[in-house]
Amino acid sequence: MNFLHPLALDLAVLALGLVLLLLEAFNDKEEKSFLGWIGITGIAVVFVLSFFVGPQQFATGELAQFYKADALALFFKRLALGTTLLVLIMALEFRPILSRYLPAIGKNAGLGEFFALPIFTCLGLMWMASAADFVMIFVSLELVTISFYVLVSYMRRSGASLEAGVKYLILGALSTGFFVYGITWIFGITGQTNLAEVGKALLKLPLSSETPVFFGMTLLFVGLGFKIAAAPFQLWVPDVYQGAPTPITALLSVGSKAAGFIVLIRVLEPFLNAPATADRMLYVLTALAVLSLIYGNLAAMPQLNLKRLLAYSSIAHAGYLLVALASWKTGHAPVTVSFYLAGYFLMTLLAFLVLIVVNKATGGDSIAHFNGLGQRAPFLAFAMLVAMLSLAGVPFTAGFLGKFFVFADAIQTGQWLLVGVGLVTVAAGFYYYLKVVRAMYWNVAKNTDPITISGLTQATIGVLIALIFLLGVWPQPILQMLK
Amino acid sequence: MLNLLIAIPIVAAIAILLGLCAKKTALFATALNLLLTLALVFQYNQQPGAAQYQFTSSLLLAPSWKLAFALGVDGLSLLMLLLTAIVGFAAVWVAPHPDKLERYPNLFYACLLFIIAGATGAFASLDLFFFYAFHELALIPTFLLIGIWGSGDRITAAWKITIYLALGSFVLLIGLLALYFSIPGADRTLNIPVLQALAMHGGIPQTPWIYLTLLIGFGILISLFPFHTWAPQAYASAPAPAAMLHAGVLKKFGLYGLLRVALPLMPGAAQHWTNLLLFLLAGNILYVGLVTIAQKRLDTMLGYSSVMHMGYIFLGIAAFNPLGLSGASLLMFAHGLSIAALFAITGAVRQRTGSLEFSKLGGLAKPMPFLGFTFGLAAFASIGLPGFANFAAELPIFFGAFSHAGKSLAFSNFQITTIIALWGVVISAVYMLRGYRAAFLGETDKRWNGLADLCACAQPAIILLLAVLLIAGFRPQPFVHLVTPTIKAVLAVPAK
Numbered sequence: 001m002n003f004l005h006p007l008a009l010d011l012a013v014l015a016l017g018l019v020l021l022l023l024e025a026f027n028d029k030e031e032k033s034f035l036g037w038i039g040i041t042g043i044a045v046v047f048v049l050s051f052f053v054g055p056q057q058f059a060t061g062e063l064a065q066f067y068k069a070d071a072l073a074l075f076f077k078r079l080a081l082g083t084t085l086l087v088l089i090m091a092l093e094f095r096p097i098l099s100r101y102l103p104a105i106g107k108n109a110g111l112g113e114f115f116a117l118p119i120f121t122c123l124g125l126m127w128m129a130s131a132a133d134f135v136m137i138f139v140s141l142e143l144v145t146i147s148f149y150v151l152v153s154y155m156r157r158s159g160a161s162l163e164a165g166v167k168y169l170i171l172g173a174l175s176t177g178f179f180v181y182g183i184t185w186i187f188g189i190t191g192q193t194n195l196a197e198v199g200k201a202l203l204k205l206p207l208s209s210e211t212p213v214f215f216g217m218t219l220l221f222v223g224l225g226f227k228i229a230a231a232p233f234q235l236w237v238p239d240v241y242q243g244a245p246t247p248i249t250a251l252l253s254v255g256s257k258a259a260g261f262i263v264l265i266r267v268l269e270p271f272l273n274a275p276a277t278a279d280r281m282l283y284v285l286t287a288l289a290v291l292s293l294i295y296g297n298l299a300a301m302p303q304l305n306l307k308r309l310l311a312y313s314s315i316a317h318a319g320y321l322l323v324a325l326a327s328w329k330t331g332h333a334p335v336t337v338s339f340y341l342a343g344y345f346l347m348t349l350l351a352f353l354v355l356i357v358v359n360k361a362t363g364g365d366s367i368a369h370f371n372g373l374g375q376r377a378p379f380l381a382f383a384m385l386v387a388m389l390s391l392a393g394v395p396f397t398a399g400f401l402g403k404f405f406v407f408a409d410a411i412q413t414g415q416w417l418l419v420g421v422g423l424v425t426v427a428a429g430f431y432y433y434l435k436v437v438r439a440m441y442w443n444v445a446k447n448t449d450p451i452t453i454s455g456l457t458q459a460t461i462g463v464l465i466a467l468i469f470l471l472g473v474w475p476q477p478i479l480q481m482l483k
Numbered sequence: 484m485l486n487l488l489i490a491i492p493i494v495a496a497i498a499i500l501l502g503l504c505a506k507k508t509a510l511f512a513t514a515l516n517l518l519l520t521l522a523l524v525f526q527y528n529q530q531p532g533a534a535q536y537q538f539t540s541s542l543l544l545a546p547s548w549k550l551a552f553a554l555g556v557d558g559l560s561l562l563m564l565l566l567t568a569i570v571g572f573a574a575v576w577v578a579p580h581p582d583k584l585e586r587y588p589n590l591f592y593a594c595l596l597f598i599i600a601g602a603t604g605a606f607a608s609l610d611l612f613f614f615y616a617f618h619e620l621a622l623i624p625t626f627l628l629i630g631i632w633g634s635g636d637r638i639t640a641a642w643k644i645t646i647y648l649a650l651g652s653f654v655l656l657i658g659l660l661a662l663y664f665s666i667p668g669a670d671r672t673l674n675i676p677v678l679q680a681l682a683m684h685g686g687i688p689q690t691p692w693i694y695l696t697l698l699i700g701f702g703i704l705i706s707l708f709p710f711h712t713w714a715p716q717a718y719a720s721a722p723a724p725a726a727m728l729h730a731g732v733l734k735k736f737g738l739y740g741l742l743r744v745a746l747p748l749m750p751g752a753a754q755h756w757t758n759l760l761l762f763l764l765a766g767n768i769l770y771v772g773l774v775t776i777a778q779k780r781l782d783t784m785l786g787y788s789s790v791m792h793m794g795y796i797f798l799g800i801a802a803f804n805p806l807g808l809s810g811a812s813l814l815m816f817a818h819g820l821s822i823a824a825l826f827a828i829t830g831a832v833r834q835r836t837g838s839l840e841f842s843k844l845g846g847l848a849k850p851m852p853f854l855g856f857t858f859g860l861a862a863f864a865s866i867g868l869p870g871f872a873n874f875a876a877e878l879p880i881f882f883g884a885f886s887h888a889g890k891s892l893a894f895s896n897f898q899i900t901t902i903i904a905l906w907g908v909v910i911s912a913v914y915m916l917r918g919y920r921a922a923f924l925g926e927t928d929k930r931w932n933g934l935a936d937l938c939a940c941a942q943p944a945i946i947l948l949l950a951v952l953l954i955a956g957f958r959p960q961p962f963v964h965l966v967t968p969t970i971k972a973v974l975a976v977p978a979k
Contacts, residue, residue: 374587396620407660419657426650427646479545
């Protein structure tokens with residue numbers, strides 16, 4: 001069944017992005033939503049095709065120097081494709097809100113790039129999944145980041161969106177600086193940019209070089225910590241999440257985080273497998289995990305705006321994912337992280353999709369806008385209920401199984417500090433996720449008109465709900481994929 | 484068969500959410516469950532030499548974890564399933580008619596059915612993962628039931644119970660995972676019978692702190708002193724059917740877990756904490772008992788009393804001998820029925836009077852003879868009067884605990900605790916009779932003269948609960964026989 005070369009997927013996405021840009025430029029139609037439909041179809045086709053690609057080892061040749069296509073890479077490619085697919089569906093749903101903030105003449109003008117740019121982000125995410133060399137990592141990281149600079153501040157007449165754009169630009173550029181600086185330190189010591197070669201060099205590292213390498217790696221942590229939204233590099237998260245157009249927030253929260261973690265895994269692997277650096281790396285990971293868990297969960301508790309709440313929850317989930325990485329000694333941390341991200345992908349995107357529909361009907365993102373949703377739109381309320389329960393980690397949802405695996409790893413490797421912190425933060429999570437449930441079911445709506453949902457969105461929500469439950473009791477398909 | 488038992492309430496709940504007639508569907512589903520459970524009880528092979536776990540089925544879900552959806556029951560689980568089915572049926576029966584519910588009438592019944600499904604699944608699971616998962620599934624319906632349809636300070640109560648129990652469940656999860664990983668690599672499994680066989684050969688390390696984690700985790704769910712503060716308030720605020728299910732059935736999950744998982748797998752580690760458990764359960768009986776006397780409202784009094792009675796069950800479990808354990812199992816069953824009956828009656832009273840403060844009530848038995856009479860019976864059962872199952876269960880617990888004599892002539896810790904527990908019976912008599920007098924006897928306030936008694940259509944639910952209590956009280960042998968093989972298996976594990 002594996003008749004496709006892995007690169008074909010990346011190239012297909014690249015072609016799709018270019019075609020959309022050209023169509024945008026040379027098509028006279030003012031109504032640009034057909035671009036969204038083309039994008040959705042194209043990404044869906046590539047997503048299906050990705051199952052006809054098997055994990056491969058390139059033993060020799062130019063490609064092997066910088067490109068990997070192992071099971072992990074393929075899994076993260078699929079995750080990127082799936083995220084983009086859902087983000088494009090959200091973008092279609094989000095059109096009316098978006099055009100309110102565009103200085104355009106026509107009602108639907110200026111929307112074209114909004115469908116094309118996420119495809120380039122997707123391409124960057126897919127390359128990140130395959131990157132095996134610092135240069136490749138940097139290039140794909142920049143492709144993602146630069147397309148985000150544009151997308152975050154896309155709503156040009158919204159102050160919040162512009163503020164978000166500036167914050168993301170400045171802090172993103174700063175973190176990129178740290179990242180490159182870290183690469184130069186590591187290159188300076190090991191003389192390599194290829195991660196496999198770096199790993200070999202680390203194994204025979206002279207004692208005097210340990211501290212410089214550690215310093216370089218710490219700088220890399222700054223850059224990647226920004227990407228995965230881990231504390232203490234999380235300052236940008238709440239404002240950018242709140243200000244950016246909601247589909248882009250979803251892409252940031254899932255796509256950017258997933259790609260950050262695959263890069264983190266790739267970069268950390270040589271460091272964690274080399275005895276000279278392993279222990280120190282685990283300390284750093286533990287510290288980041290503790291900070292992210294505590295900060296994300298505690299700061300989420302008083303939030304009144306759902307987008308901000310999801311921003312803090314994104315920090316919190318980065319913490320849980322870091323717990324899995326800090327338990328590296330189990331030998332299957334990448335599998336745990338990937339499974340957790342698969343669940344996170346489903347529940348977070350479901351939450352954002354419902355948020356967009358509710359925002360269209362009620363005109364706001366705050367939790368109070370969900371008041372009485374159980375009466376207005378039982379289906380949407382149920383979908384949000386499932387998303388929140390999964391995020392909180394209630395059994396029979398993908399979120400619970402993710403947390404189960406994470407804490408199983410932590411207990412197996414004796415990370416008792418992290419388990420203890422997790423105890424507090426899981427309880428805190430129940431509070432703030434159920435706050436949304438409380439608004440939907442306990443509180444009464446002022447306006448009780450039913451909310452209409454488009455067919456595509458309804459089907460998407462249904463599929464996401466089903467997948468969350470399915471993955472909550474049957475993890476095998478994902479675990480199989482990662483073998 | 485067991486799959487069906489779990490599937491029926493879930494399917495019914497989904498059908499109700501999709502718009503089927505709520506009350507009829509829920510009643511039909513719970514009645515079907517009750518019949519199925521009875522069929523299981525009668526089909527269960529009690530011959531000597533028969534397998535402990537019967538009606539087993541298993542569906543492998545994740546080979547790397549040996550995670551399987553494994554179901555099966557033995558005598559103890561059957562007794563708990565029977566309790567779930569009876570209380571579930573009664574709870575749905577006495578639940579207010581959908582037309583009388585202001586909001587989300589269908590969701591109310593769906594939540595009740597989800598709690599029933601969760602409890603059934605937890606009692607029927609033979610896999611630690613699902614054993615845990617099914618119980619926590621019941622958490623969210625409880626949150627909604629108290630939050631939407633609760634009374635009094637429902638908001639605080641709903642948050643408190645949900646977060647407290649989420650925390651307790653997580654402690655339990657940590658304990659279970661620690662137990663899993665303390666087993667040497669190749670033997671690791673989540674399957675409870677396999678784990679029990681392993682424990683028989685000493686294959687499970689007896690680490691004291693892991694047992695303590697399990698004890699605290701289960702203890703929070705059972706409202707073991709001092710982790711009991713979530714319970715009284717939640718039960719006082721919850722709508723009657725939710726309180727019946729939670730106090731009657733769900734709280735037994737923790738006790739069941741001790742008997743099914745913690746004790747048979749780690750009897751050696753359990754011994755380290757016997758004195759601690761005795762101290763805490765004395766707190767349940769004496770401290771919470773005295774707090775119960777001080778209550779000024781009928782619903783909080785019942786809430787505290789249900790916390791207090793957990794102390795007796797803990798005493799039976801701590802005694803860890805055939806008498807104590809069989810008494811504890813029977814008391815789990817009996818207490819579930821009696822507290823459910825009490826909450827059902829209180830709910831009906833609240834619906835009529837709008838208040839449950841003793842100072843405002845009084846003489847209610849005159850306008851409402853049925854409620855007054857049945858409350859009296861249920862209160863007597865709860866105190867432990869002979870003739871009711873509670874007495875038949877408490878007596879062996881006291882004997883079992885007292886038989887742990889010290890080496891010298893002085894009383895052992897067990898005997899001291901038993902004496903305290905015996906005083907507990909007096910305490911329960913004090914508060915139950917005071918509560919009964921304050922609410923149902925004495926002068927009838929003019930306001931209450933015109934109140935209608937419980938309608939004939941709802942009466943059978945309460946009669947059912949009391950009838951089972953009386954049957955088990957006069958003839959406890961079949962129930963004890965049912966759990967005896969389980970208890971023998973628990974006690975057979977060598978404690979090194």
